[in-house]
Each structure stands twice: as structure tokens, then as C-alpha cells.
Amino acid sequence: xxxxxxxxxxxxxxxxxxxxxxxxxxxxxxAALEELSRKYPGIKDKLLDDKGALRRYVNLFKNDExxxxxxxxxxxxxxxxxxxxxxxxxxxxx
Amino acid sequence: xxxxxxxGMGGLGCPAALAxxxxxxxxxxxxxxxxxxDRSNLARQILFRDEDVGRPKAEVAARRLRNAEPRxxxxxxxxxxxxxxxxxxxxxxxxxxxxxFLANDQALARGVPLIHGAVLGWTGQLAIILPGRTAxxxxxFEGPPPPGSMPTxxxxxxxxxxxxxxxxxxxxxxxxxxxxxxxxxxxxAPEPGVLYRWDARRGCERPLPLKRDPACAACAGAASYRxxxx
Numbered sequence: 021x022x023x024x025x026x027x028x029x030x031x032x033x034x035x036x037x038x039x040x041x042x043x044x045x046x047x048x049x050x051a052a053l054e055e056l057s058r059k060y061p062g063i064k065d066k067l068l069d070d071k072g073a074l075r076r077y078v079n080l081f082k083n084d085e086x087x088x089x090x091x092x093x094x095x096x097x098x099x100x101x102x103x104x105x106x107x108x109x110x111x112x113x114x
Numbered sequence: 115x116x117x118x119x120x121x122g123m124g125g126l127g128c129p130a131a132l133a134x135x136x137x138x139x140x141x142x143x144x145x146x147x148x149x150x151x152d153r154s155n156l157a158r159q160i161l162f163r164d165e166d167v168g169r170p171k172a173e174v175a176a177r178r179l180r181n182a183e184p185r186x187x188x189x190x191x192x193x194x195x196x197x198x199x200x201x202x203x204x205x206x207x208x209x210x211x212x213x214x215f216l217a218n219d220q221a222l223a224r225g226v227p228l229i230h231g232a233v234l235g236w237t238g239q240l241a242i243i244l245p246g247r248t249a250x251x252x253x254x255f256e257g258p259p260p261p262g263s264m265p266t267x268x269x270x271x272x273x274x275x276x277x278x279x280x281x282x283x284x285x286x287x288x289x290x291x292x293x294x295x296x297x298x299x300x301x302x303a304p305e306p307g308v309l310y311r312w313d314a315r316r317g318c319e320r321p322l323p324l325k326r327d328p329a330c331a332a333c334a335g336a337a338s339y340r341x342x343x344x
Contacts, residue, residue: 026319028237029235029236029237029313030234030264039313039316066263075259075263076256076257076259077211077256077257077258077263079255081322084320084323086254104322106254106311106322107259107264108214108254108255108258108264109232109239110208110209110210110214110234110264110266110267111125111209111234111266111270111272
């Protein structure tokens, strides 16, 4: 069973408008993002900065765990885990 | 009189203010928005009508609600002390990241609970932030994105009914926050320290528990809201 990555609305244009994408188990959160990027080029740039770190306005949860409070991109994942991408959104006023 | 301050009388601020005003007519609402009603607002900004186009949003909204006071001004570092002086709760429904992070920092520094709501396209989110007790916006995101890196409402659009849903839930969270008996906490209403998410095409998404970041500067300088009330 693969790892499921939940794609937020602002990034769905990069995943053919899919809200949920399956990637093969890659061992870590970072490797799962690499696999995601191979399937959907361009999404990695939205998630990681030039140094390969998670951008400051994007967060990732492995199941219910904020990976910033775990081992970041080195956080281990196993088959059946769910990665949820949570970007900062600001809409509401205009 | 208990005061709730609402930043942004837009797609979220309008339904939130209406819900609070109807549920808690004893409350003083302070409505902060520097903008004027545009015709394109009318579908989701439910306090405004066709004849209001061109008028200040805060003033029009205040006229349509009970116990509401308009502040036709921006929320910034200069205006924050006066606007938050009597606030028991702050609702943020603004549309730019800089204001959102400023609202977070100012609320925490003053020990004011913050109801954070946001919508973009088909998605919305909500979190209740208790200064010094739960994670804050900066615990979740280290900082605002640079301009152009994330789509705005103007670019991605916003679903009007979803604004009503998130705004009304912000209103519910406010009523819950100000309910001295805390009955709502046991009735399945939004809990502090949790990120609630909606996808209008799927329904409610799995809520995500938020952890406090021990290195968060905003939390480090937070005044406890319970201390403030006592």
C-alpha cells in the first residue's frame, strides 16, 4: 500500500487537479516528496527552498504529526501513512 | 461590555459578525476594514446590498448589526493598541499574509484569544489560538510567504458558500470562547489548538492537532489570556 499525499487547493494545478496522490513508499517524508516531484514536476519548488528545506509558509503533517516537530524531511514514513500538505492561506477579506 | 474585534468585513467577517450579533446581542462588536463595498463583493459579503457599493464596509456593516462600531482603518502596528485595548477576542478574516501574522503577534502579546479563519478557492480553514496555551500561527508557519508565491483570492477565486460556512464557524467559536460556562467545549464545537479544514468538494477534512513550537518568538512573548482576565 502506498503513501497518500493530500494536495491543497493552491497546488492542485500541479497535480492535474487531484486532491490526493499516491506515491510509493520512500522511507522518509523527503523521499516521498522526491517521488511526488518525479510524478508532478514543479511541485517540489513550491514546497522546498533552494537549500532543500521545507518552505517557511508550508507545513507537512504525517498523519496527525507536524513533521517540524518530528525529524522534518527525515521523518520516517511507512506504507499506509498519509502526508498532508498545509500551506498558509490568507483569503477572506476581499 | 464584552468586546469582540473583527478584522476584515469581507467574505468571512460578514457572516461571522452576523452570527455573533444575532447570538450575543449583549456583545460589543468592533468592525475593522479600510475598504469600500465593491459590486463584486456582493455574492459572499452578505451584509451589503447593491445600494451600498462605494460606501465603507465597516460603516455599512455596523448599521446592519446590533451593538457594532465601525473602524474604517487598517490594522497595523500603530492602530493595534487602540483597537485591541478592550478586546476579549479577535477574529481575523483578512486577505493578506502580513496582516494575518501581525494579528497573531499582536493578539498573543496582549493575551487576546484569536479566531483564525481563511478561505481560498474550494478550501477553508479555522483555528482557535489561545495565547500562551495553544500553538499559534507562527508555530504552524514560520512566517508569511513572499508576494506572488501563493495565490490570492483574486487569483484563485473564493467560493461564496464556503465563506458563509467558515465565517459562521468563526462566529460559533467566538460564542464558545465567551461562554463562561464553557458548555460548547463539550458539544463538539471547534477546540482550541486544532486546525480545522474544509474542502467544499469533499466536506470536512481531518482536523490536525497543532503543537506549540518551543522556539516560537510570538509564543515566548505571549501574555496568558487567563491571567489577563483575572
